[in-house]
Amino acid sequence: MIRLNWTDEQKNRIIELSKQGLSSPKVAQQMFDEYGINFSRRTVARFIATGHTSSHYKGKPKPRVKDVKRGTEIVINKDGSTTSSTTTQMTAEQAKDPEFVLRAHGFNPDDWDIVSARNNFWQQNSVENGLIDLYQSKITVKPKVDNDIKRAVEILTRDIKPLKVKHSLDSSRKRNLVIPITDNHWGITHLSDVQDKLSELLDIIKQGYGTIVIEMIGDMLHSDKINSTETVSGTILEDVDMPKAIDEAMQFTEAIVVTALQNANTVMIKSVGGNHDFDISYMFMIWIKERFKQAQVDVNNRYRTAYLLGHVLISIQHGNVNKKNPAQILANECRHLWGIATTTEIHSGHLHFDKTEDQNGVVFRQFSTLKPSDDWETMNGFVGSNKLMYALEYNDDRLKVEHFI
Template sequence: MIRLNWTDEQKNRIIELSKQGLSSPKVAQQMFDEYGINFSRRTVARFIATGQTSSRYKGKPKSKVKDVKRGTEIVINKDGSTTSSTTMQMTQEQAKDPEFVLRAHGFNPDDWDIVSARNNFWQQNSVENGLIDLYQSKITVKPKVDDELTPQDIANLFKADIKPYTVKQVARDTHNLVVPLPDLHFGITTMPDVKGHLDRLLELINKGYKTIVIEQLGDLFHSSQMWSSQTLKGTLLDEVNMVQAVEDAKQFFDVLVTASLKNSTTLHIKQMAGNHSGNIEYMFMEYLKAKYPQVVIKNNIQFRDAYLLDNVGIMLAHGDLAPKNLPMLFANEFGGVWSLSHSREIHKGHFHREKIVDEGGVISRQLGTVKPNDKYEISNGWTLSKKELYALEYDSDKLVAEWHI
C-alpha cells in the first residue's frame, strides 16, 4: 500500500468538507475527484476524529468532535399522518415548545398539528461550540383541518356576548349552603337531564343563606377536546357535541349563579380539575369570572384544595388520585384549615356513586352524579347508582342538613 504524505492543503480541504456535513466516505470520494488520489475512508475518518493520518497513532482521541449535520427521515403513513425523524440541537425548553419542534422538522405550525413527539437527549463536545445539547427527535404530525376549532375558537365560545351581571345581595339566614357538583359530564348530560334537579335546587337556594359555595369537583365536560371526544390522557370516548355541551354548561351555571347571588351575602365557586376535561373547565371558570365579578372564584388546577366555611374545614378533590390518603393529606397539606376547623369534611366524586365514610373524625363524602349512563357504563353494568344532586347546609360549626335533590 502506498503511504501518502498529505499536504496542508489536502488536510484543510478535508476539514472544510467535514464541516459541510459530508460523511467520511463522501469526503474520501470528493478528495479523489479533486486530487485524483485514493484517500482511504478509514484514514479520512481517523483524521477527522484525531487530526492524525497514521494508524500507528495511539494517543487519546480529541475530547472535542466535529458537529455533523444529519439528514431527516420522512415517512408518510397510511392514515394521512407524516412521521419525521432527525437529530438537532435545541434546549430542553425548546423541546417542550410544539411550534419550535414543528419548525425544526420543517413543518409550518399553522398547517400541521403534532400527534405524538419523542425527544431523546444527550450532550456532545463540539469544536466550534463546546458542550452542546443534542436531541434525537421523532414526531408524527397531521395536516390541520380547515373547519377544526382552534384554541381561539374555543375561547370565543366562552367569551361570546359576556355582559357582567351584578345584583344586590341580601342574606336571609345565618346558615351556609354548599352545592357540590361532581361529574356533570356535559356532552353526555344535557339541560333536560338536569332541569328537574336544578328546579329543586333553586327552591332550596331561595330560602336565603349567609354564604353559598358552589363546588365544581371535576369532569364538568365529558371530553377534553372540542373536535374529538377523549379524556386528558387521550382515552377515546363516545362521540359528543362539545359545542352544545358548552352551551348547556353556560345555561346551567347562569341560572344557578344568578339565583345564588340573589339569595346570599357572599357567593364562592371552587374549581377542581377532573381527569376528563380539566383544561376546558379552567377556561369555563374564566368565563364565569368575566360574567360575574361579584362571585369569588378560585380557579384551581392543583390535585387538592381546602377552605374554611366559618369553623367547618372542607377539603376538595376530584377523587381519582390518592383516595385512601386524603384525610392525612388534608392534615399535612392544609394545616391552617385543619387546625382552625371544629369539624372536617372531604368532598370528592369520580366514581359516580355515593359513599360516605367517617375516617377518624373526617367525614369523607364520595358523591354521585346525575349524568346518564353512557355505553361504557351500560356494557359493564355500572347502572345501579342513584342520579342525584346534593346540597349541604351548615351552621357555623357543623353540618345541620343534607339535601338530596
C-alpha cells in the same frame, strides 16, 4: 412437444391469466383448454418472468409484480395526532404536494393538516405499467382547527362583560349552603335531562343563606378537547358535540350562580379539574370569574383545594388521585385551617356513586352523578347508581341538613 411461434393474442392471454393469480402449470393447462396447443409449463413460466419465450434468452430475468392495493397502517397518538404509513405510487412532484400526500393516505385535506412527512423513494417493475416510482410514505397529521373550535371560542367569549345581579344583605341568614357539582359530563348530559333537578335546587337556594359555596369538583365537561372527544390523558371517548356541551354547561352554571347571588350574602365558587376535563375546566373557570365579578371565584390548576366555612374545614378533590391518605395530606397542607376547624370533610366524585364514610373524625363524602349512563357504562353494567344532585346545609360548626335532589 412442438416449438411454437406464439401469437400476440396468446401472449396477452398468458399475461392476463397470470395477473388473475394462476400458477404457471395452471396457465399452461388453461391455454391448452382454450387453444388445443400444449404450452410448456417451463416456457410459460419463463415468458411471465422475462417476457421472452426462447430458452436461449440470456438476459437477467426482470422481477415483475402485480399492481395491487397496498395496506395502510394507522396509529392514533396520545396527543391527538394520527400517524399513517403506506406504500403508494407517486411522482417526485406529487410527493411535495401536501394535499396529494394526504389523499394518498386516505385523509381529506379539508379536515387534516400534516405535522410531519417522510417519503422514501424506489423503483419497481409493474406488469401493467413497467418501471414505476414507489414511495414508502409516513405522515403524522392533526385535525384542522375548524368551525367547531371557532364556535366554542365564540361561546366562551360572548357576552363576557360582567353580569350584575341585584341582591341585598340579610343578617337573618345564619346557615350556609354547599352545592357540590361533580361529574356532570356535559355532552353526555343535556339540559333536558336535568331541568327538574335544577328547578328543585334553585328552590332550595331561594330559602336564603349567609354563604353559598358552589363546589366544581371536576368532569363538568365530558371531553378535554373540542374537535375530538377524549380525556386529558388522551383516552378516546364516544363522540359528543362539545360546542353544545359548553353552551349548556354555561346556561346551567349561570342559573345557579345568579340565583345564589340573589339569595346569599356571600357566594364562593371553588374548583378542581377532573380526569376528563382538567385543562378545559380551567378555561371554563376563567369565564366564570370574568362573568360573575360579585362572586369569590377560585381559579386554579390544582388537584385539590380547601376552604373554611365557619368552623367547618372542607377539602375538594376529584377523586382520581391522592387516594391513599387524603386526610393526612389535608392536615399537612392546611395546618392552620385544620387547627381552627371543629369539623373536617373531604368532598369528591369520580366514581359516580354515593358514599359517606367517617374515618377517625374526617367525613368523606363521595357524590354521585346526574348524568345518564353512557355506552361504556351500559356495556359494563355500571347502571345501578342513583342519579343525584346535592345541597348541604351547615351551621357554624357542622352539617345540619342534606338535600338529595
